[in-house]
Amino acid sequence: MLRYSKTIGCFFKNPLKKAIFVRLQKTQKIIQNMSDIAKLQIGNDTYEFPLIKGTEDEVAIDVKTLRGASKGVITIDPGYKNTGACTSGITFLDGEKGILRYRGYAIEDLAEKADFLEVAYALIFGDLPTKEQLKKFHDDIKENAIVDEEVKKILDAFPKNAHPMGVLSSLTSALTAFNPSSVNVESEEEMYNAIVKIMGKFPVLVAWAMRKKKGLPLNYGSMKLDYVENVLQMMFEKPHEEFSINPIVKDALDKLLILHADHEQNCSTSTVRIVGSSHAGLFASISAGISALWGPLHGGANQAVLEMLEAIKEDGGDTKKYMAKAKDKNDPFRLMGFGHRVYKNFDPRAKIIKVAADQVLGDLGVEDPILEIAKGLEQEALKDPYFVDRKLYPNVDFYSGIIYRAMGIPVEMFTVMFALGRLPGWIAQWREMRLNKEPIGRPRQIYTGENLRAFKTISKR
Numbered sequence: 001m002l003r004y005s006k007t008i009g010c011f012f013k014n015p016l017k018k019a020i021f022v023r024l025q026k027t028q029k030i031i032q033n034m035s036d037i038a039k040l041q042i043g044n045d046t047y048e049f050p051l052i053k054g055t056e057d058e059v060a061i062d063v064k065t066l067r068g069a070s071k072g073v074i075t076i077d078p079g080y081k082n083t084g085a086c087t088s089g090i091t092f093l094d095g096e097k098g099i100l101r102y103r104g105y106a107i108e109d110l111a112e113k114a115d116f117l118e119v120a121y122a123l124i125f126g127d128l129p130t131k132e133q134l135k136k137f138h139d140d141i142k143e144n145a146i147v148d149e150e151v152k153k154i155l156d157a158f159p160k161n162a163h164p165m166g167v168l169s170s171l172t173s174a175l176t177a178f179n180p181s182s183v184n185v186e187s188e189e190e191m192y193n194a195i196v197k198i199m200g201k202f203p204v205l206v207a208w209a210m211r212k213k214k215g216l217p218l219n220y221g222s223m224k225l226d227y228v229e230n231v232l233q234m235m236f237e238k239p240h241e242e243f244s245i246n247p248i249v250k251d252a253l254d255k256l257l258i259l260h261a262d263h264e265q266n267c268s269t270s271t272v273r274i275v276g277s278s279h280a281g282l283f284a285s286i287s288a289g290i291s292a293l294w295g296p297l298h299g300g301a302n303q304a305v306l307e308m309l310e311a312i313k314e315d316g317g318d319t320k321k322y323m324a325k326a327k328d329k330n331d332p333f334r335l336m337g338f339g340h341r342v343y344k345n346f347d348p349r350a351k352i353i354k355v356a357a358d359q360v361l362g363d364l365g366v367e368d369p370i371l372e373i374a375k376g377l378e379q380e381a382l383k384d385p386y387f388v389d390r391k392l393y394p395n396v397d398f399y400s401g402i403i404y405r406a407m408g409i410p411v412e413m414f415t416v417m418f419a420l421g422r423l424p425g426w427i428a429q430w431r432e433m434r435l436n437k438e439p440i441g442r443p444r445q446i447y448t449g450e451n452l453r454a455f456k457t458i459s460k461r
Contacts, residue, residue, distance in 0.1 A: 040066075042073060056092055060084045067444070074444045085265060086273065086438060090123060090428050093264045095342040100349065102262060103127065111352045116257040117141075117227045120424035123262055124195060124431060137196070142223055144200030145230075147208075148178045155212055164209035164416045165294045171205045173287035182281055185434040194282045195427055202286075203227070206420050207234035210413050228254045231420070236408070248363045252356040252403050259349040259396055260418050262425025263342075268292035268299065269422075269429050274441035276430045289426045290419050299418040302401040305337035306411045309370045309377075309401075317369060319376035327386050337398030338381060339391070349396040357399045357406075366406045374402050 037048045038061045047069055052060045067074050077083040092101045100107040103122050110119050114128065121129040121137050129137060154174050158167050175198075183194045208218050217239055221230030229245050232253065237243040263269070271292040276285040293299035312322050326335035340347045361371065378394050381387040404414050 042070060045070070052087070054087070056094070074446070076446055080270075085270065085441070086433065086436070088265070088429070088432060089126070090432060091262045091264045091425070093342065095340075096344050098343055098345045098348045100263075107259065107348055108352065111255050111258050114258070115226070115228070116254050116261070116421075119258045119261055120199065120427075123424045123428040138227065140192075140196040141200040141227070144197045145204060145221065147175075147201050147204050151175075151178070151205075152208075152218060155208055155218075158212065160212065160215065162212075164213055164410075164413050165290065165419070167209045167212065168205055168416055168419060169287050169290040169294070171209070172202070172283060172290060175201060176281055176283040176287075179281075179283060182279070185431075191431065195431070198282060198286065198427065199423065202423050203231050203234065203420060206416055207231065209416055210235050210410065213410060213412065228257065246363070248359050249407055252353075252360045253407070255353060255356050256400055256403060256417070257421035259353060260400075260421030262422070262428065266298065267295070269426060272426045272430050273433045273438075276433050277438055277441045279434075279440075282427065282430055285430050286423070286426050289422070293419055293422065294415060299415040299422075301336065301397040302404070302418065303411050303414045305374075305398050305401040306370070306405060306414070308336045309373050312373050313369055317373050319373060319380060323377070323380050323384065335377070335381075335392075337401065338387065338394055340395045343395070345391055346393050347395040350394055350399060353396055353399040353403070354394070357403050360403050360406050364406055368405070371402060371406065374398070 036051050038051055040047045040049065047066065049066070050062045052062050054060075063075055075083070090103065092104070093099065102110060102119060103126060105122065105128070110122075114122075117138055118128055118134060121134060151171060151174060154171060155167065158170075179194075179197065184190045204220065207221075211218055211234075219234055219237060221234045225233060225245075228250055232245055232250060233243050265273075268289040272285045272289040275288040276282075280288075296304050312319070315321075322333065322335070325331045325333040326338075378398070381392065381394060387393070400418075401411075401414055404417060405411070409417065
């Protein structure tokens with residue numbers, strides 16, 4: 001039995017080894033919490049499986065021995081809606097109660113009291129940083145914020161109308177070629193260096209993807225600015241103008257990145273973990289996550305919101321007409337940005353970012369018919385019994401799209417901004433998966449194709 005004490009802990013001079021030891025201890029505690037079993041009856045045979053209970057009282061049936069014990073029977077769960085692929089200590093989400101926590105910290109507290117880099121550190125390393133740890137983290141990221149000049153040649157090869165998500169995924173994957181050595185996950189130093197490299201270079205690629213789209217010269221940030229300020233400068237600075245940062249816009253972007261930083265085992269995060277489970281490197285795994293995020297059912301949702309608003313504008317801008325269409329079950333129209341497949345009550349992130357959206361729109365004084373349509377839909381949905389009764393409130397994608405548009409970010413860049421926020425979550429999940437020595441992902445299937453049949457030569461087909 002594993003035991004841990006301050007005395008034993010002092011022998012772990014390497015923090016990485018200590019972290020692994022503590023994780024093993026926590027895993028054992030979870031296993032010790034198994035006070036019951038689940039029984040599965042197949043025909044006349046009964047099989048017993050242990051229950052695993054998490055620290056928030058979530059319960060799972062551990063079926064990893066099912067196939068061997070039952071001689072071939074497996075579970076099937078399309079979309080893995082009821083299947084846990086891992087245990088994780090990073091993010092807790094309760095959709096019924098509208099709870100989201102990173103490393104045990106309430107998302108409301110993090111968004112109000114921390115900045116994005118503090119949250120990134122907590123997600124990746126397990127706790128909020130001290131002042132010294134944060135400074136070192138930021139300094140090391142800035143030291144790694146230079147992208148090899150050869151990457152510019154790759155960017156030049158893309159047409160100007162290339163979608164920025166395709167550009168970002170490709171450039172992130174290309175970083176693997178410039179950093180070919182695999183990360184030794186047993187080495188705290190190598191792991192840390194890989195993390196600060198991607199944290200430093202990724203915002204540059206994000207900014208370059210937008211500047212390529214807008215025909216602006218490529219640039220780098222300033223060592224004098226913080227992480228989010230650097231993002232803004234790299235994206236919006238023009239060669240003939242002195243750039244100044246609007247504190248309200250900066251605060252809103254900080255909050256947006258925090259709110260998007262992690263969201264448990266979603267499509268892109270699961271992709272990062274399963275690609276990383278083959279021992280693919282960090283850059284390659286994150287590139288795969290970017291591709292997964294691109295889909296309109298995932299990270300592309302905020303882009304879909306703005307495309308919907310554009311369509312409503314082109315049709316005359318009648319919000320009442322489209323609210324009626326949304327309530328008509330026979331109408332194919334879908335009201336994007338309302339409700340959430342995970343949050344059955346309300347999206348806690350939406351409450352936070354709604355305030356920031358109001359502040360940004362108020363400060364910038366933007367006169368935009370699209371934003372007026374968005375505000376009209378929001379006001380009607382919040383008081384319409386149909387939407388209130390069904391808890392179809394505006395979600396984080398609805399408000400994030402509004403903020404990005406007001407900031408002057410092109411709609412094609414919305415999902416890129418989502419990826420920038422999700423980066424520390426992907427890193428944290430990849431790191432946890434590798435430290436836990438999780439096996440390579442290999443889902444099973446139920447075959448429904450043809451049975452064995454005779455081969456016919458081409459003359460007889």
